Amino acid sequence: MTEAPEYPVEERLHGDLPLTDADAAAASIDADATLLTSGFGSVGYPKAIPLALAEDNRDLSLTLVSSGKVGEEIDVDLMAADAVDRRMSYQSSEVARELTARREVAFSDRNASSLGDDVQYGGVVDPDVAVVEAVAVGEGWFVPSTSLGQVPAFVDAADRLYVELNRHQPLALQSLHDVYRPEAPPNRGPIPLAGPGDRIGDRHVSFDPEKLAGVVETDSADATYTFRDPTDDDLAIAANLRNFLRGEMARSSVFDEALTLQFGVGSLGNALMGELADLDVGDRDLIYFGELVQDGLLDLLDDGRLTAASATSLALTDEGQQRLFEHAERYAEDVVLRPADVSNHPGLIDRFGVVAVNSAVEVDIYGNVNSTHVAGERMLNGVGGSADFNRNALVTVCALPSTLNGGEISRIVPMSFHVDHTEHDVDVFVTEQGVADVRGRSPVERAELIVENCAHPSFAPELRAYLDDVCEREHHIPHDVERAAEWFE
Amino acid sequence: MTEAPEYPVEERLHGDLPLTDADAAAASIDADATLLTSGFGSVGYPKAIPLALAEDNRDLSLTLVSSGKVGEEIDVDLMAADAVDRRMSYQSSEVARELTARREVAFSDRNASSLGDDVQYGGVVDPDVAVVEAVAVGEGWFVPSTSLGQVPAFVDAADRLYVELNRHQPLALQSLHDVYRPEAPPNRGPIPLAGPGDRIGDRHVSFDPEKLAGVVETDSADATYTFRDPTDDDLAIAANLRNFLRGEMARSSVFDEALTLQFGVGSLGNALMGELADLDVGDRDLIYFGELVQDGLLDLLDDGRLTAASATSLALTDEGQQRLFEHAERYAEDVVLRPADVSNHPGLIDRFGVVAVNSAVEVDIYGNVNSTHVAGERMLNGVGGSADFNRNALVTVCALPSTLNGGEISRIVPMSFHVDHTEHDVDVFVTEQGVADVRGRSPVERAELIVENCAHPSFAPELRAYLDDVCEREHHIPHDVERAAEWFE
Numbered sequence: 008m009t010e011a012p013e014y015p016v017e018e019r020l021h022g023d024l025p026l027t028d029a030d031a032a033a034a035s036i037d038a039d040a041t042l043l044t045s046g047f048g049s050v051g052y053p054k055a056i057p058l059a060l061a062e063d064n065r066d067l068s069l070t071l072v073s074s075g076k077v078g079e080e081i082d083v084d085l086m087a088a089d090a091v092d093r094r095m096s097y098q099s100s101e102v103a104r105e106l107t108a109r110r111e112v113a114f115s116d117r118n119a120s121s122l123g124d125d126v127q128y129g130g131v132v133d134p135d136v137a138v139v140e141a142v143a144v145g146e147g148w149f150v151p152s153t154s155l156g157q158v159p160a161f162v163d164a165a166d167r168l169y170v171e172l173n174r175h176q177p178l179a180l181q182s183l184h185d186v187y188r189p190e191a192p193p194n195r196g197p198i199p200l201a202g203p204g205d206r207i208g209d210r211h212v213s214f215d216p217e218k219l220a221g222v223v224e225t226d227s228a229d230a231t232y233t234f235r236d237p238t239d240d241d242l243a244i245a246a247n248l249r250n251f252l253r254g255e256m257a258r259s260s261v262f263d264e265a266l267t268l269q270f271g272v273g274s275l276g277n278a279l280m281g282e283l284a285d286l287d288v289g290d291r292d293l294i295y296f297g298e299l300v301q302d303g304l305l306d307l308l309d310d311g312r313l314t315a316a317s318a319t320s321l322a323l324t325d326e327g328q329q330r331l332f333e334h335a336e337r338y339a340e341d342v343v344l345r346p347a348d349v350s351n352h353p354g355l356i357d358r359f360g361v362v363a364v365n366s367a368v369e370v371d372i373y374g375n376v377n378s379t380h381v382a383g384e385r386m387l388n389g390v391g392g393s394a395d396f397n398r399n400a401l402v403t404v405c406a407l408p409s410t411l412n413g414g415e416i417s418r419i420v421p422m423s424f425h426v427d428h429t430e431h432d433v434d435v436f437v438t439e440q441g442v443a444d445v446r447g448r449s450p451v452e453r454a455e456l457i458v459e460n461c462a463h464p465s466f467a468p469e470l471r472a473y474l475d476d477v478c479e480r481e482h483h484i485p486h487d488v489e490r491a492a493e494w495f496e
Numbered sequence: 497m498t499e500a501p502e503y504p505v506e507e508r509l510h511g512d513l514p515l516t517d518a519d520a521a522a523a524s525i526d527a528d529a530t531l532l533t534s535g536f537g538s539v540g541y542p543k544a545i546p547l548a549l550a551e552d553n554r555d556l557s558l559t560l561v562s563s564g565k566v567g568e569e570i571d572v573d574l575m576a577a578d579a580v581d582r583r584m585s586y587q588s589s590e591v592a593r594e595l596t597a598r599r600e601v602a603f604s605d606r607n608a609s610s611l612g613d614d615v616q617y618g619g620v621v622d623p624d625v626a627v628v629e630a631v632a633v634g635e636g637w638f639v640p641s642t643s644l645g646q647v648p649a650f651v652d653a654a655d656r657l658y659v660e661l662n663r664h665q666p667l668a669l670q671s672l673h674d675v676y677r678p679e680a681p682p683n684r685g686p687i688p689l690a691g692p693g694d695r696i697g698d699r700h701v702s703f704d705p706e707k708l709a710g711v712v713e714t715d716s717a718d719a720t721y722t723f724r725d726p727t728d729d730d731l732a733i734a735a736n737l738r739n740f741l742r743g744e745m746a747r748s749s750v751f752d753e754a755l756t757l758q759f760g761v762g763s764l765g766n767a768l769m770g771e772l773a774d775l776d777v778g779d780r781d782l783i784y785f786g787e788l789v790q791d792g793l794l795d796l797l798d799d800g801r802l803t804a805a806s807a808t809s810l811a812l813t814d815e816g817q818q819r820l821f822e823h824a825e826r827y828a829e830d831v832v833l834r835p836a837d838v839s840n841h842p843g844l845i846d847r848f849g850v851v852a853v854n855s856a857v858e859v860d861i862y863g864n865v866n867s868t869h870v871a872g873e874r875m876l877n878g879v880g881g882s883a884d885f886n887r888n889a890l891v892t893v894c895a896l897p898s899t900l901n902g903g904e905i906s907r908i909v910p911m912s913f914h915v916d917h918t919e920h921d922v923d924v925f926v927t928e929q930g931v932a933d934v935r936g937r938s939p940v941e942r943a944e945l946i947v948e949n950c951a952h953p954s955f956a957p958e959l960r961a962y963l964d965d966v967c968e969r970e971h972h973i974p975h976d977v978e979r980a981a982e983w984f985e
Contacts, residue, residue, distance in 0.1 A: 070936075095936065107972050113938035114972065118887075118920055121846075128750040128849070129890055129923070131936040192849025192890055193754045193783075197686030261617040265682050294682075353888060354843025357610075360617070360681025375915065384971035390920055398607075398887060399842060401618055401681055424975060426864065426915035431607055431879055434618070447559075447584065447620040449602035482873035483596050483603065486913060488981040 011148055014210055016181055019172055020222070021145030027221035032138075032169050033059035035220060039068045039092075041132050043161035045139035047075030047119075047347065048272065048299045048322030049099075050229040051154030053138045053171045054080045061088040068092040070132055074122045074157035074347050075298075075320060075391065076272075078230030086112070095131070096122050097389035107386050116379065119298065119319075119392035120351035123160025128192065136220070137165035139212075142176045144222055148211040151184060152176040153229055153328070154320035155346045159188050159212050167220040174226045179335035181210040183321075183344045188213075198349060203267060203296040203359055204315025206343060231325050234302060237278035240408040243439035244275065245282035248364065248406055251435060251442050252286060255402060261360055262291065265314070269297035269356075269396045271365035272322060277301040279364060279406065284312070296359050298351055298392040300342060302327035308341055316342045319350040351392045356399035363400035365393045366407045367428075369418045370436060372454035372470060373484055374445055376405055376428035382495040383424025390427050397428045402435065409438040409463040417466035419457060421473045422491035430484075436461050450484045500637055503699055505670055508661055509711070510634030516710035521627075521658050522548035524709060528557045528581075530621050532650035534628035536564030536608075536836065537761065537788045537811030538588075539718040540643030542627045542660040543569045550577040557581040559621055563611045563646035563836050564787075564809060564880065565761075567719030575601070584620070585611050586878035596875050605868065608787065608808075608881035609840035612649025617681065625709070626654035628701075631667050633659045633711055637700040640673060641665040642718055642817070643809035644835045648677050648701050656709040663715045668824035670699040672810075672833045677702075687838060692756060692785040692848055693804025695832060720814050723791060726767035729897045732928035733764065734771035737853065737895055740924060740931050741775060744891060750849055751780065754803070758786035758845075758885045760854035761811060766790040768853060768895065773801070785848050787840055787881040789831060791816035797830055805831045808839035840881045845888035852889035854882045855896045856917075858907045859925060861943035861959060862973055863934055865894055865917035871984040872913025879916050886917045891924065898927040898952040906955035908946060910962045911980035919973075925950050939973045 012021065020026075033056055036042070046052025052073065057080045060067065067090035073081070075097050082100040085091060091106075095115040098107065106112040117125055125131040139158050141149035149170050151158055162168055187208035189195050200207050237245075256262045266288050270276040280303025283293070292314040295304060299322040307313040321331060321344070331338055349355065356363070367378045368387065378393050380386055397403045405428075407418055419438075430450060436443040441460040445453040451474075458470045477485035501510065509515075522545055525531070535541025541562065546569045549556065556579035562570070564586050571589040574580060580595075584604040587596065595601040606614055614620040628647055630638035638659050640647055651657055676697030678684050689696050726734075745751045755777050759765040769792025772782070781803040784793060788811040796802040810833065812820060820827055838844065845852070856867045857876065867882050869875055886892045894917075896907055908927075919939060925932040925946055932945035940963075947959045966974035 093936070093938075108970050110938065110940055110967075110972070113941055115936050115938055116920055121888075124846070124890060125935075128748055129935065130744075130747055131923075189847075192750055192847060193691075193756055195847040195849070196690075197688065197843065197847065199686065201685075202682075255619075258619055259617055261681055267682055352843070353846065354686065354841070357613070357842065358678075358681060358684040358686065360684070380973060383977075384969065384973050384975055386972035390918075394887075394918075394920065398883075399610075401613060422913070424911070424977060425973065427918055427920070429879075429883075429916055429918065431605055431883065431916070434620075446614075446618065447582070447604050449582075449599065449604055451599055452602055478599075480873065481597050483599070483875035484869060484873050484914065486872055488872075488913060489978055492977040492981075 011209065012145055012211060016143045016150055016178060019143050019174065023146065024144060024222045025219060027223055029055035029059035029223050032056050032221050032223055033063050036136055038065045040135040041070040043126065043134050043137045043165050044073045044077065044081065045151065045154065045156060045158045046073045046077035047154035047156035048320030049076045049078055049232050050321055051140050051152045052077035052081060053140050054227050055171055055223050055225045056138050056169055057081045057085045060090055061085040072126060072132055073097060074119055097391055099388045104386060114386060116389045118390060118394045119347050120353065120395040123157035123348045127160045127164040134164045136167045136169065137161045138169045140171045140173050142173065142178050142180050144170045144172055147216040148213050150181045150211045152180055155184065155344050156319055157347050159186055159346050160348060162212055162214045166218065168214055168218045169220055170222045172222055172224050174224065175228055177332045177335060182336050182339035183342055184210045185343045185345050186212050187349055189348060198352060198355060200355060203294050203317045204341065204343060231328055232322055233324055234274045234277045240439040241275055241278040242282065244406050244437055245279050247437050247442050248279060249286045251437060265292040265294050267294040267296050267359050267361050269361050269363045271393055272299050273366060275366050277303040280304050281306065283307060296361050305330055308338060313341060317345060317350060319345055319347040351395040353395060353399040356396060360401040361396065362402045362404065363396035364404045364406050365397055367405050369420050369423055370405055371420050371423040372457050372474060373450040374430045374433055374453045375423045375426045376433055377423040377425045378427045380425035394428060397432045403433050404435045404437055405433045406437040409440050409461060414465060417463060419462045419470060420494050421470065422486060451478060500698065501634055501700055505632045505639055505667060508632050508663065512635065513633060513711045514708060516712060518544035518548035518712050521545050521710050521712055522552050525625055527554045529624040530559040532615065532623050532626045532654050533562045533566065533570065534640065534643065534645060534647045535562045535566035536643035536645035537809030538565045538567055538721050539810055540629050540641045541566035541570060542629050543716050544660055544712050544714045545627050545658055546570045546574045549579055550574040561615060561621055562586060563608055586880055588877045593875060603875065605878045607879060607883045608836050609842065609884040612646035612837045616649045616653040623653045625656045625658065626650045627658045629660045629662050631662065631665045631669050633661055636705040637702050639670045639700045641669055644673065644833050645808055646836050648675055648835050649837060651701055651703045657703055657707045658709055659711045661711055661713050663713065664717055666821045666824060671825050671828035672831055673699045674832045674834050675701050676838055678837060687841060687844060689844060692783050692806045693830065693832060720817055721811055722813055723763045723766045729928040730764055730767040733895050733926055734768050736926050736931050737768060738775045740926060754781040754783050756783040756785050756848050756850050758850050758852045760882055761788050762855060764855050766792040769793050770795065772796060785850050794819055797827060802830060806834060806839060808834055808836040840884040842884060842888040845885060849890040850885065851891045851893065852885035853893045853895050854886055856894055858909050858912060859894055860909050860912040861946050861963060862939040863919045863922055863942045864912045864915045865922055866912040866914045867916045869914035883917060886921045892922050893924045893926055894922045895926040898929050898950060903954060906952060908951045908955065908959060909983050910959065911975060940967060
């Protein structure tokens with residue numbers, strides 16, 4: 008193995024590399040191969056080889072593994088080409104949803120933090136080829152682009168490696184990365200990270216040079232996120248959340264030094280990040296230890312209000328990407344990108360005392376949370392890292408609008424028919440209506456608080472009537488399953 | 497604070513201690529106090545003060561927090577005395593179940609690993625008094641008895657402390673303990689434990705001597721477990737599990753050095769531990785990293801087949817306790833008792849590459865696991881540590897008989913109406929019928945494997961018919977909720 012690069016890496020290509028093109032790379036991949044790709048938060052995924060596979064004339068039956076959201080080259084073009092038989096662990100396009108619903112693609116959904124181990128040691132797939140995007144590559148190392156995800160584990164697990172060298176992504180991204188590789192169990196040491204903003208690894212991913220099957224040069228942009236402007240509901244949720252956070256800072260000295268937050272992906276999460284500007288944290292450090300850096304954090308970073316931001320992906324809009332790309336070194340003073348088995352690690356979320364704020368498709372009155380399946384049946388995207396944070400945070404908040412479709416449908420229901428986060432995990436529910444702090448409450452007490460404080464007035468009476476009626480039953484968590492099912496008709 | 501004791505501790509009482517009796521202690525506790533008690537796995541709980549509270553003439557409305565199963569003095573006598581209004585996080589008696597079902601006691605169920613943080617930092621209760629059992633006590637320290645659970649966190653969180661010095665429990669128990677206290681977030685360091693059998697802490701729990709309200713001397717046995725003899729089904733499950741474990745050892749080099757297992761509580765878990773004697777692990781270390789040491793492990797320890805056993809409780813029968821008590825120092829060469837925030841720590845379960853084996857009340861065809869509520873409504877005991885291991889293990893096995901009540905009821909159902917472990921967490925299902933390895937499988941594929949390999953022949957055709965019918969629906973996880981509900985009628 009050659010030596011690691013000297014920083015800063017100033018050239019894109021280093022040493023004697025097997026340059027090739029996407030068609031040749033695609034042709035070398037077995038029709039039924041298991042592909043592990045980079046990509047998380049809709050950025051940093053490979054683009055050319057998936058497109059070439061989409062146009063391949065063979066009858067492909069690929070197994071496709073990515074640790075987070077990828078762009079349209081994979082999630083639309085490759086999926087629509089009927090080339091993928093099996094997929095994990097996140098999807099986000101209409102075509103992917105349809106194929107999953109028709110069960111033409113066997114979709115398996117895992118938690119973001121553990122997918123690397125699942126793939127490398129856990130036997131969930133038999134990996135063949137890793138396909139990753141990079142901004143620079145040498146003999147035995149590459150510098151990833153806009154996300155890390157489970158790339159280091161995927162590269163270690165796969166027999167062969169293709170690197171897409173994307174000249175559209177700036178070399179300056181190297182300054183953000185901190186690539187730490189946990190050892191293999193059972194002799195895995197603790198992750199030696201002292202704080203959310205610290206660095207313990209390299210700016211590059213190392214690999215066995217024997218694995219490198221080819222380097223494909225590309226020049227194309229990520230299919231970035233678009234966020235809607237914050238709605239009135241978003242702003243009301245943000246205000247309720249700020250009130251709750253103020254109360255937490257007053258409640259416990261555990262927050263005296265720092266308030267460390269995580270926010271889930273999406274327009275609401277992005278809006279909540281932005282609205283933190285109005286939260287007075289006093290002398291405390293305000294820290295972000297999450298999975299994604301979204302646009303909402305950039306103003307806080309520019310204003311010096313955020314001490315550190317740790318994530319595995321720059322899930323930004325086009326505008327946000329441009330803003331970050333132009334000043335990557337400056338942002339790197341506070342922003343660190345880590346592999347997802349570090350950014351989302353249960354032990355680190357625990358150690359840093361994170362307050363986690365994630366959204367949901369719906370919650371039921373007893374506090375069970377569904378973040379993946381509409382009406383319990385129709386897969387949307389995937390569980391992602393929400394369970395990593397919801398389970399391991401010191402305080403877990405589920406923030407969501409009380410309704411959807413312009414108020415037609417209640418997101419608070421009598422019973423969720425798909426549960427991603429159990430009644431044991433969530434501490435506080437926040438909607439535009441108010442806050443239900445259910446810590447230490449029994450299921451029926453939780454139901455009373457959630458209906459009273461969080462449900463929309465259009466639905467609260469009906470939920471209340473349901474609760475009153477089922478409480479005639481002498482059980483810890485009384486149900487009327489048929490009546491609960493009617494909510495979805 | 498006085499100095500820590502010198503080991504071995506040879507006297508029960510050290511220094512100038514406020515000796516008192518149980519009635520006086522009970523009388524000093526406010527009628528609406530929040531009590532944090534020791535006790536886990538039915539052992540090591542306080543006995544005299546709870547009994548005195550049960551006989552208290554005042555109208556008590558206590559909040560009672562224990563991290564695991566406690567004995568009848570609490571779970572029967574104190575509960576039946578109508579003295580407890582609110583309880584977390586585990587219960588196991590008929591009277592406790594009835595009070596919970598009638599919602600005369602507000603029962604809140606949390607994961608065992610996080611309850612200490614929940615109580616100390618997370619705001620789930622406002623702690624007043626800790627009541628713990630010890631085998632020796634001094635000014636600022638005590639040596640716990642047969643379990644640790646979340647005792648160190650409880651003692652730190654409470655304003656006052658009562659110690660029950662139980663002369664029935666041998667002083668030699670000190671040799672088993674390893675009390676490590678994680679720092680407070682956000683500056684909590686990683687737990688510096690190199691391997692499951694290592695020691696990083698003290699044999700005693702430290703406390704602020706100002707907190708010590710009294711020491712009550714007692715002499716009474718734990719209300720230990722009783723296990724039934726292994727049934728034919730237990731033995732068939734054990735044989736199927738051994739086959740699976742053999743396959744895992746062949747599958748991945750991650751198990752080349754050691755096979756590290758965890759087993760859940762109960763007669764089945766105890767039987768599975770015992771039946772490990774027939775598993776040939778070759779040159780590997782066989783290691784137990786779990787929550788409870790049950791009788792099934794003692795033979796393996798005696799035969800030198802187990803390199804190390806780490807747990808938070810000696811959940812033994814009377815006979816097992818006697819066996820261990822007589823040779824505590826010898827067992828301490830291999831057995832380590834840790835606080836539950838170490839024994840069940842997500843980061844350690846991850847680092848040691850644990851294969852977790854837990855049972856369930858029922859599983860549904862899609863792989864959701866219910867371990868707490870009969871028919872989704874009736875609370876049995878509590879989630880305990882099962883979620884800690886199911887979520888964080890490298891490979892997660894759910895092992896259970898396919899039926900209960902002599903074959904009358906299927907434990908595999910179309911839909912679980914209470915979910916403690918989601919479809920994202922369990923890798924393999926094992927019943928006496930066979931093994932369903934669902935890793936990397938979609939929900940419908942999982943259903944096919946579970947029905948085919950694990951369901952009892954008396955129920956498999958009906959489950960298969962349900963699956964075939966719902967698969968007419970074009971969804972990722974198709975349901976027919978009403979029909980699924982009929983299974984519970």
